Amino acid sequence: MTSSAYVVQAGDTLESIAKARGISQADIQATNPIIQDRNKIQAGWKLNIPGSGQPTAPTSGAPAKPATVPPTTPSQARQPTELPPPQHAGDCSSAAVKGAPPCSDEVVDVVHFTGDENRLFVLTEAYSRELKTEVDRVQALMDEFHGIVAQASASQCLKTAANPEAACTCTACRKREWAGKAEDAGLIELKAIQPPTVVPDTKEADLQAQIAELRDARDFFDRYGTLAAVRRGHVHTAVENNWRTLCARKVAQIEAEIAALQARLPASTGSKNAETFAGGGKPDPNSPYSRSRSVETGRGRATTHGIREVVIFSTPDRRYYVSERFWGRITKTWRYKLHTQVMREKPLSPALVKDLMDEIKTQIGESAKAGPLGKLEGKLSLWKSQDDNLLNTLHQELYQYESPQRDNDRFALSAEAHALRFAASASAGIKSFNPAKGEIDVGVKCEAAFSLAEGRITTTTYFPSRAGSTLQISYRNALGDPVRHSFGSFRLNGSLELSCFAGVKGGVEAGIKTGKGAAEGPSGALALLGTPSIDASKAGGRAGLKAEGFAGGEVGGALSGAVEWLPPADFGKNSSNPGALTSGNSNWNALAQIKAEGNVAFGIGAEVDFGISLTLDQFSLHCKANLVFGPGAGGGFGTVVDLEKVWDLVVLVCETLSDIEYRYLFSVEEGAFNAISQLLYKAMLFPEKSINELVDNGIQRMRDWWGEREAGIVEAEQLAKGILAFKAVKVGNKYLTIDKLPPETLGPMIWVLTEAYIGEATLVKEKAIVELISRVQRWRHMIEILEHMSVDGSKVNAITSLERINSFLLDSQQADFNRHLDGLALQGHPSTPAMQYAWRVEDSVAYQNKKETLLAAAFRQRNSRLA
Numbered sequence: 001m002t003s004s005a006y007v008v009q010a011g012d013t014l015e016s017i018a019k020a021r022g023i024s025q026a027d028i029q030a031t032n033p034i035i036q037d038r039n040k041i042q043a044g045w046k047l048n049i050p051g052s053g054q055p056t057a058p059t060s061g062a063p064a065k066p067a068t069v070p071p072t073t074p075s076q077a078r079q080p081t082e083l084p085p086p087q088h089a090g091d092c093s094s095a096a097v098k099g100a101p102p103c104s105d106e107v108v109d110v111v112h113f114t115g116d117e118n119r120l121f122v123l124t125e126a127y128s129r130e131l132k133t134e135v136d137r138v139q140a141l142m143d144e145f146h147g148i149v150a151q152a153s154a155s156q157c158l159k160t161a162a163n164p165e166a167a168c169t170c171t172a173c174r175k176r177e178w179a180g181k182a183e184d185a186g187l188i189e190l191k192a193i194q195p196p197t198v199v200p201d202t203k204e205a206d207l208q209a210q211i212a213e214l215r216d217a218r219d220f221f222d223r224y225g226t227l228a229a230v231r232r233g234h235v236h237t238a239v240e241n242n243w244r245t246l247c248a249r250k251v252a253q254i255e256a257e258i259a260a261l262q263a264r265l266p267a268s269t270g271s272k273n274a275e276t277f278a279g280g281g282k283p284d285p286n287s288p289y290s291r292s293r294s295v296e297t298g299r300g301r302a303t304t305h306g307i308r309e310v311v312i313f314s315t316p317d318r319r320y321y322v323s324e325r326f327w328g329r330i331t332k333t334w335r336y337k338l339h340t341q342v343m344r345e346k347p348l349s350p351a352l353v354k355d356l357m358d359e360i361k362t363q364i365g366e367s368a369k370a371g372p373l374g375k376l377e378g379k380l381s382l383w384k385s386q387d388d389n390l391l392n393t394l395h396q397e398l399y400q401y402e403s404p405q406r407d408n409d410r411f412a413l414s415a416e417a418h419a420l421r422f423a424a425s426a427s428a429g430i431k432s433f434n435p436a437k438g439e440i441d442v443g444v445k446c447e448a449a450f451s452l453a454e455g456r457i458t459t460t461t462y463f464p465s466r467a468g469s470t471l472q473i474s475y476r477n478a479l480g481d482p483v484r485h486s487f488g489s490f491r492l493n494g495s496l497e498l499s500c501f502a503g504v505k506g507g508v509e510a511g512i513k514t515g516k517g518a519a520e521g522p523s524g525a526l527a528l529l530g531t532p533s534i535d536a537s538k539a540g541g542r543a544g545l546k547a548e549g550f551a552g553g554e555v556g557g558a559l560s561g562a563v564e565w566l567p568p569a570d571f572g573k574n575s576s577n578p579g580a581l582t583s584g585n586s587n588w589n590a591l592a593q594i595k596a597e598g599n600v601a602f603g604i605g606a607e608v609d610f611g612i613s614l615t616l617d618q619f620s621l622h623c624k625a626n627l628v629f630g631p632g633a634g635g636g637f638g639t640v641v642d643l644e645k646v647w648d649l650v651v652l653v654c655e656t657l658s659d660i661e662y663r664y665l666f667s668v669e670e671g672a673f674n675a676i677s678q679l680l681y682k683a684m685l686f687p688e689k690s691i692n693e694l695v696d697n698g699i700q701r702m703r704d705w706w707g708e709r710e711a712g713i714v715e716a717e718q719l720a721k722g723i724l725a726f727k728a729v730k731v732g733n734k735y736l737t738i739d740k741l742p743p744e745t746l747g748p749m750i751w752v753l754t755e756a757y758i759g760e761a762t763l764v765k766e767k768a769i770v771e772l773i774s775r776v777q778r779w780r781h782m783i784e785i786l787e788h789m790s791v792d793g794s795k796v797n798a799i800t801s802l803e804r805i806n807s808f809l810l811d812s813q814q815a816d817f818n819r820h821l822d823g824l825a826l827q828g829h830p831s832t833p834a835m836q837y838a839w840r841v842e843d844s845v846a847y848q849n850k851k852e853t854l855l856a857a858a859f860r861q862r863n864s865r866l867a
Contacts, residue, residue, distance in 0.1 A: 003031065008045040011335050014038050015126045016105075021049050039130050106369040107336060109376065110360060113327060114309040114319075115413035118344050118398050122336040122360060124368070130330070131312070134322045141182055142321070142422070145529075146429035148174045149441040156631065172531050172632040179529065186323035187422075188529070189305035211261050218254040249779065250798070260481060304328075309418045311394055314376055318430065321422050338363040343398040352395070353380045412455025416500035416525070423525035424457055424498075442496065442532045442545070442557075442629055455500040457524065463492040463559075463628045468566060468588075471627070473656050474608040474666040482666060487656050488568050490610070492628050494561010494594065498524025498545070524556040533634035534559060534625040543594050543637035559628070563621060563639070564588040565652055568659070589648040592621040592641045612649065613638075613669035617698040619646055646691050647731055650676050654740045661780045662743060675699050677744035677793060678706045680729050680736070684749065685715065687722045687730040694731070711748075711791050716756030719749055720768035727771065738775035746772060747788030747801075754804055758858045761808075761851070766841050769805075773817075773838045779824040807858035810847055813839035 006017065014035065018025045029035045031048045109123040111131065123131065148171060158168040182188045306324030342359045346352060357377040361370045397413065412420075424430070427441040440457060462468070468491030472484040530547030545557030566588050611622040619641040625633035641649055653668055653676055665673070679702065682694055695702050709715065728735040738746070750772055757765040776782050788794070789801035809817060816839040844851045 003048050003050045006047050006049050008041055008043050008047060010043045011333060012041065012043070013126050013333075014041055017047070017049070023050065039133065105335075106372050107364065108314075108372045110313040110373070112311045112394060114311070114397065114418060115415075118339050118341070120338055120340050120360070121330075121334050122338065122364060122368070122370075122373075123334070124336070127330075127334055131310070131322070134326045135310070135312075135320045137185065138187065138321045138323065141178070141185060141187065142426035143429070144181075145175075145178055145426040148178060149427050150429070152441065170632075175529070175531065182529075183305065186305050186325045187307050188419075211258055214254050214258050214261070218251055218258070247799070250783070306415055307418045307422045309421060313380060316380065319421065319425070321418075321425075336364060336368060340398065343395060345399075347399070348392065348395045350381075353377060412500055414455070414500060417455035419525035420455055420457070420498065420500045420528070423528035427528050440498075440528060442498070442527050457498045458495060460495040463494065463496065463561075464630045465491070467491075468564070469627055469630065471565065472609050473660065475660045476664040476666070484609075485656075485660055487659060488652075489566040490623075490627050491564050491566075491588070492559070492561050492594075493564050493588075493590075494559065496545070496557060496559050498527055498557040500524060500556075526556040531632045531634065532625060532629045534628065534637050535635050543639075546635075559637070560594045562590045563592045563594070563623060564590050565648070567652075567655060589651070591645055591649050591652065592639045593645075594637060594639045608667045611667045611669070612653065612672045614671045614675060614699060615640060617700050619649060619672060619675070619699070621649070643692050643695065646679075646695070647734055650679065651734075651736060654680075654736060654742060657742055658740050658781075661778060662784045673742075674744065674793070675703060677742050678702060680741055680745040681706075681748060683729045683731050684722045684745075685718050687726055690732050706792065711752050711755075713756045713760055716752050716765055717762075719752060720764045723749075723768040723771050724764065727775075738772060739777055739781075743781065743784035743788045744793040746776075746785045748791060748793045750785065750805075751789045751791055751801075754808075755862075758804075758808060758855060758862055761855050763841060763844065766844060770837050770839060770841055773805075774820075774836070776824070782821065782824055804858075807861060808851070808854050809839065810843050810850055810854065812843050812847075816840060 008017075014025050014028060015038075018028055021028075025038055027050050028047060029038060031050050032045075034045060035041060035047075105124045107122045108125055109128050111121050111123060112119070113121075121127075152171045155170045157170045157172060158166045159173065160166065179188065179190060183190050304325045308322050308324055308327040310320050310322055312320055338360060340356065340359060342352070342355045346355060354377065357373060357380075360373065364370050424440055440459065468489035470486045471488045471490040473487045474482055474484050477483050524545075526547030527545045528547075533546050535544045535546055543559040545559060547556060609624040609627055613620050613622065615638070620638050621641055622636060622638040624636040653665070653673070656667075657665065668676075679694060682702065682705070683689070686694065722730075723738075726735065728737045729741065750769060753765050753769045753772075757769065773782075776785065783798060786798035786801040787796060789798075789804070790796045805817070806814060816837075820838045
C-alpha cells in the first residue's frame with residue numbers, strides 16, 4: 001500500500017480528509033501519532049495518508065497533484081499502469097470514489113454564541129458532534145457543582161495551620177477542588193492571594209505588667225480581709241465576717257486571673273490560642289479560605305480561560321455553555337458562517353422562523369446541502385413563544401429597535417453575564433430554559449427568582465435559613481481567656497442581588513442602563529462559585545458581596561434587609577422539640593435594617609462575630625458574614641440601629657450579660673456599653689418616656705446629661721418611686737427586670753439612694769435599696785455592682801461600697817444581709833430557705849432610735865471622707 005503526504009489546511013477536519021481520500025479516519029490516525037484526538041487537528045500539520053488510489057483534495061476544487069511514479073520492476077510490469085488524475089478531479093460535481101467532496105456536506109443545525117453580534121454558525125454532522133462533546137464536558141462540571149450545592153452542610157473545615165493538607169469534605173474544600181477542575185477545563189482562571197495578617201499575642205512585657213498589677217490587688221485584699229471592721233468604737237463581728245467572705249472570694253478570683261496570664265507567657269507550655277467555640281473547634285488564622293483563588297473573566301483581558309454561552313436551534317430548551325478556548329478555535333475552523341439580518345430587522349412573529357430559515361439557505365447556497373434544515377424548521381415552527389424562550393431571548397439580543405430606548409434592552413451580553421448565568425445554572429441544577437425559581441449557592445441554599453437574561457439574580461428570603469444560625473457571643477471568662485457562648489439565633493430577613501453590572505445595585509437604582517449599552521463589571525458568579533464575603537464599603541450603601549473563596553476583590557452583589565434575633569428563651573416555641581431552633585417562631589426581634597443611608601464601615605475584632613458600637617452619635621450593629629451565609633464566609637457589614645429598635649438591642653446586651661455572669665463582653669464597644677447603662681438609668685428615672693424621648697438629642701447629649709446631673713436627694717426620690725412602682729425598667733409598654741440590669745446601671749442607683757438615705761433617711765429610699773439588692777441572684781453580679789457603686793459607675797473598691805451599706809444596718813438587718821451574701825458567695829444564689837428581701841425594713845421602724853444613731857455615725861463618716 002502506498003502513502004502520500006498532505007498538509008492540513010485551515011477549515012479541514014479529519015473526517016473531510018478521510019472522505020476525500022476514500023479511507024477511514026482510523027487509518028489516518030494510525031499512521032500519524034501526532035493525532036491524539038480525531039476532533040482536534042491543526043492547520044500546517046503534515047500527515048501521511050495511506051492508500052492505493054489517487055487521493056482527491058479535501059478542502060478545495062483545485063486538482064490534486066499527481067503522485068510521483070517510481071521506475072517499474074519486472075514484477076510490477078504485470079500490474080496495470082496508474083493513469084494520471086482526471087482533468088477535473090477536484091471539481092465538486094465529480095463522482096469521486098468512496099466519498100463526496102466537502103461542498104456536498106449536509107448541514108443539520110444552527111447555533112449562535114451570545115454576544116457574537118448577529119453571526120450564526122450552520123453545523124455539519126461533524127461540527128455538531130464536536131459541539132456536543134464540548135457541551136457535555138462542561139455540563140458534567142456543572143452537574144458536579146450542583147451536587148456540591150445540594151449536599152452542602154455546615155461542617156467545620158478540617159484544614160488548619162498545623163495540618164493544611166488534611167483531608168476534608170466540607171463544602172468550601174469541595175468547591176476549591178471543583179475550581180481546580182474548572183480551571184483545567186479552561187472555564188475559570190485562579191490566582192493565589194496573600195493570607196491575612198495574623199494578630200500577634202500580647203507581648204511578654206505587657207503580660208508581666210498585668211501580672212504585677214494583679215498581685216498588688218491580691219495582696220491588698222488579703223491584708224484587708226484579716227482586719228476587724230471597727231465601727232462606733234468596738235469590734236463588729238458580723239461586719240467582719242461579711243468582709244472576710246468578700247475578700248476571700250476576691251483573692252481567689254485574682255489568683256485565677258494571675259494563673260491565666262502566666263500561662264500565656266512565652267515560656268509556658270500552655271496554649272496561646274485559648275479561644276474555644278461551642279462546637280469544640282478553634283479559629284484558624286491560616287484557614288484555607290485565605291489561600292483561595294480568584295476568577296478572571298471579562299472583556300479586554302488576554303486569557304484562554306472563560307465561559308461562552310451558546311444557543312442551539314435543535315435543542316431550544318435551555319442555554320448551553322462551552323469554554324472560551326473552544327469558541328476561539330471553532331470560529332477559525334467552522335466553515336459555514338453567516339450574518340442574519342432577519343433577526344436584526346424583523347419583529348418577533350410566527351413567520352420569523354420561516355424567514356430565518358430561508359435566509360440561512362440563501363446564504364449557504366450550493367456550498368452545502370441544506371435539506372436537513374427543513375426538519376429543524378418544522379421543529380422550531382411548533383415552538384410556542386413565551387416570555388423567556390429561545391427565539392424570544394435571541395431576538396432580544398439581536399433585534400435593532402428603532403426606539404430611542406434601545407439602550408434599555410435588558411439582555412446582558414458581556415463575559416460577566418455569561419459567567420453569572422453559567423454559575424447560577426450550575427448552582428441550581430437548571431435543566432430547562434425558563435426557570436421560575438431554583439436554588440442558588442452563596443454559602444447556603446435558598447430559593448431565588450432568576451432574571452438570567454438581565455445578568456441579575458435577586459432573591460428575597462431568610463439568610464442563612466428561616467430558622468437562623470446560632471449567635472456566638474464572645475466574652476472573657478474567669479481565667480481571662482476569650483470564649484464564645486451560644487446565645488439565641490440570628491438571621492437576616494432580606495434580599496440578595498447578584499449582578500454583572502457595575503455598581504451592583506441594578507439598572508434603575510444605580511442609574512445604569514442595562515443591555516447593549518450597559519456598563520458591566522465584575523460578575524456575581526464570583527459569589528456563586530466561591531465562598532462569599534461581605535463588604536459594606538462597595539455597594540453604594542448596601543452590604544456588598546464578593547467571592548472570598550476565589551479571592552475576588554471586586555463586588556459582585558448586594559445585600560439588604562432586617563437583622564433579626566431570637567432569644568434563647570424562645571427556642572422551641574411552637575415546636576415539639578423545646579430548646580431547638582424552629583422556623584415557626586414568631587418572636588424574632590428586628591435589631592437593625594441594612595439600607596443605603598444607614599450603612600457604616602465594618603469594624604469588629606477577629607474574636608467576635610457580632611458587635612455593637614457607636615457611630616455618628618448612634619448605635620450601630622456589626623455582623624460577620626458567616627452569620628448570614630454560614631461557615632467559611634468572610635467579611636461583614638455594619639449598619640446604624642434605628643431609634644425604635646434601640647430597646648431590642650439593649651435587651652440583647654442585658655440578656656447576654658446575665659447569661660455569661662457579667663463577664664467582659666468583646667462584642668460591645670466600651671462607649672456603646674456605657675451609653676446603654678446610662679440609658680437604662682435614665683429610663684428608671686423617667687419610666688413614662690419612650691426611647692425617642694430618652695435620646696431625642698442623640699447619644700452624646702445623653703452622655704452629657706449623665707456627667708452634669710446632680711445625683712442628689714431629688715434624683716434619689718425619683719429613682720425610688722420608679723423602682724417601687726414597676727420593680728423593673730419600663731420603656732413604653734416594655735419592661736426589663738432589675739436582675740437583668742448591668743452593674744454599671746445598678747451600682748450608681750444604689751450609690752445615689754444610699755447617699756441620699758444617709759443624709760435624709762426615709763423608708764421609701766431604704767425600701768428601694770432593699771428592692772435592688774434583693775433582686776441580685778448571683779455572687780459575681782453583686783461583686784460587680786459593689787465595684788461600680790459610684791456616682792457615674794466608674795470602678796471603686798468593693799469593700800468601701802460594702803462598708804457604706806453596712807454602716808446603717810441594725811444588727812438584725814446585718815445578720816439578714818450577711819446570710820443573703822453568704823448564699824450568693826457559696827452557693828451562687830440566695831441562702832435557703834430564700835428570703836424575700838436582703839433585710840427587713842420593718843426593723844428600722846421598730847428600732848428607730850438605734851437606727852437614727854447608726855445613721856448619724858454614718859453621716860459623720862461620709863463627711864469626714866468628703867473633707
